Amino acid sequence: MEDEILLEARGLVREFSGGYGVRELDLHLHRGDVLGLLGPNGAGKSTTLQMLSGNLAPEQGDIRVNGVNLLARPRAARACIGYLPERLPVYRDLSVREYLGYCARLHGLTGAAAKAAVAQAQTRCGLDAVQKRLIGNLSKGFQQRVGIAQAILHQPAVIILDEPTVGLDPLQIRELRTLIRELGQEYSVILSTHIFQEVQAICNRVQILNQGRTLLADSLENTGVLEQVFFDLVYRDDPAAREQAETA
Amino acid sequence: MSIIWTIAAMEFRRLFHSPLAWVVLALVQFVLAWVFLLGLNEYLTQVMPRMAGRENAPGITDLVVSAVWLWAGLVMLAVMPVLTMRTFAEERMNHTLPLLTSAPVSALQLVLGKYLGLLGLLGLAVLMWALMPVSLVLGTSLDWGRLLSGMLGLFLLLASFAAAGLYLSALASQPVVAAVSTIGLLIFLAVLYVSGSAQGSASTLFIYLSHFGHFLSFLEGMFDSSDLVYYLLFIGFFLGLAVLRMGNERFRG
Numbered sequence: 315m316e317d318e319i320l321l322e323a324r325g326l327v328r329e330f331s332g333g334y335g336v337r338e339l340d341l342h343l344h345r346g347d348v349l350g351l352l353g354p355n356g357a358g359k360s361t362t363l364q365m366l367s368g369n370l371a372p373e374q375g376d377i378r379v380n381g382v383n384l385l386a387r388p389r390a391a392r393a394c395i396g397y398l399p400e401r402l403p404v405y406r407d408l409s410v411r412e413y414l415g416y417c418a419r420l421h422g423l424t425g426a427a428a429k430a431a432v433a434q435a436q437t438r439c440g441l442d443a444v445q446k447r448l449i450g451n452l453s454k455g456f457q458q459r460v461g462i463a464q465a466i467l468h469q470p471a472v473i474i475l476d477e478p479t480v481g482l483d484p485l486q487i488r489e490l491r492t493l494i495r496e497l498g499q500e501y502s503v504i505l506s507t508h509i510f511q512e513v514q515a516i517c518n519r520v521q522i523l524n525q526g527r528t529l530l531a532d533s534l535e536n537t538g539v540l541e542q543v544f545f546d547l548v549y550r551d552d553p554a555a556r557e558q559a560e561t562a
Numbered sequence: 563m564s565i566i567w568t569i570a571a572m573e574f575r576r577l578f579h580s581p582l583a584w585v586v587l588a589l590v591q592f593v594l595a596w597v598f599l600l601g602l603n604e605y606l607t608q609v610m611p612r613m614a615g616r617e618n619a620p621g622i623t624d625l626v627v628s629a630v631w632l633w634a635g636l637v638m639l640a641v642m643p644v645l646t647m648r649t650f651a652e653e654r655m656n657h658t659l660p661l662l663t664s665a666p667v668s669a670l671q672l673v674l675g676k677y678l679g680l681l682g683l684l685g686l687a688v689l690m691w692a693l694m695p696v697s698l699v700l701g702t703s704l705d706w707g708r709l710l711s712g713m714l715g716l717f718l719l720l721a722s723f724a725a726a727g728l729y730l731s732a733l734a735s736q737p738v739v740a741a742v743s744t745i746g747l748l749i750f751l752a753v754l755y756v757s758g759s760a761q762g763s764a765s766t767l768f769i770y771l772s773h774f775g776h777f778l779s780f781l782e783g784m785f786d787s788s789d790l791v792y793y794l795l796f797i798g799f800f801l802g803l804a805v806l807r808m809g810n811e812r813f814r815g
Contacts, residue, residue: 407580422564
């Protein structure tokens with residue numbers, strides 16, 4: 315049970331002009347894992363997550379979600395994924411409850427099951443007090459929570475969160491970290507960030523990316539001081555960046 | 563199927579969450595009411611006295627009601643692009659499209675859902691416009707067959723506008739581009755009719771290709787299945803293209 319692999323990606327390639335993109339990326343996620351994807355801007359974190367969520371087709375490589383090939387059977391695979399993109403996919407003219415109800419029905423939940431799923435996601439993300447308000451009138455932090463509620467609503471096996479704590483206040487960040495740890499016990503979570511403490515606080519595994527390649531993929535216990543490891547690896551990979559940092 | 567309804571219902575509801583649907587319905591109704599009253603006035607004061615006693619004289623349905631339908635088609639030529647640009651281009655610009663493309667929803671369900679939502683609004687609009695001619699029942703007898711064939715023709719015409727607009731909206735990443743290209747295409751098709759029926763350069767092919775040519779025979783009360791097939795092909799062609807485009811969404815950067 316512990317070793318059940320819920321998400322597996324092999325040899326992902328997706329290049330963009332200007333040298334950006336992802337090259338030969340491998341990634342896997344067991345049940346109970348919370349994997350932190352760490353890297354400088356432009357390292358390919360969001361591109362990777364877009365590919366894993368089925369929103370961007372890789373040029374090479376394959377992705378299996380819960381044993382289902384994402385590229386061959388996208389609908390079956392996407393049913394097992396909850397995805398929070400970098401930019402929130404929320405309709406500002408809907409109320410929180412209407413929006414989450416719509417998301418539930420999009421995932422094939424109906425009637426009482428949809429209602430229960432919405433109620434549970436609202437409670438988990440602390441949205442009960444604002445459920446009747448329009449999303450466009452909520453603060454950034456609450457909007458972010460709506461985005462997360464949308465991703466966990468249908469109890470997916472794999473939860474993909476692209477920079478989930480951006481725009482939250484310290485209290486909300488703490489609540490969210492607790493929530494992600496909880497989710498990680500039942501499902502598996504992959505999240506991108508560039509905050510070391512965040513990885514240290516909630517993840518059990520870390521994967522460091524730079525320029526579209528993996529520099530390190532290991533469990534957090536084996537990694538030592540994350541910040542130091544990160545800089546060592548990134549500078550070794552890209553000596554020009556070290557010179558720049560040292561002259562500055 | 564239920565997913566299609568879910569998307570259609572949300573599309574329809576969200577049209578009314580913004581002022582857009584209300585403004586469109588109110589403005590077009592106002593313009594058409596004006597046309598209707600003008601036509602009615604002309605009919606009562608000019609046409610009716612001259613027609614008195616003649617056999618087979620054109621009735622009020624021919625002269626007044628058909629004019630309302632024709633105007634409705636012309637006005638919607640300009641209005642429809644604003645409605646269709648929301649479907650995909652605006653979602654893309656607001657970054658809400660990943661919600662739909664991450665859900666277990668196929669491109670076909672997505673396109674049909676959006677399209678049915680739009681058709682809901684168009685059906686409502688046609689019914690509201692029809693209330694004006696139907697009110698004539700209080701004072702005279704109507705040619706119901708002709709009234710209904712005009713409504714059907716108008717609905718098919720608007721449905722074909724919507725299908726074309728939906729496809730161009732699926733292509734564009736900015737709503738304004740979607741709207742402008744849709745209005746361009748629709749006006750081009752109208753110009754095809756004008757040029758096909760121009761003296762000296764008349765062309766039946768042009769008239770056949772233009773969706774207005776088929777609309778006019780509905781207005782004359784003629785229900786020709788080839789006209790129906792034309793609209794169904796037109797709609798199917800553009801919806802098919804839209805499905806292909808949305809199916810390829812994830813292959814684009």
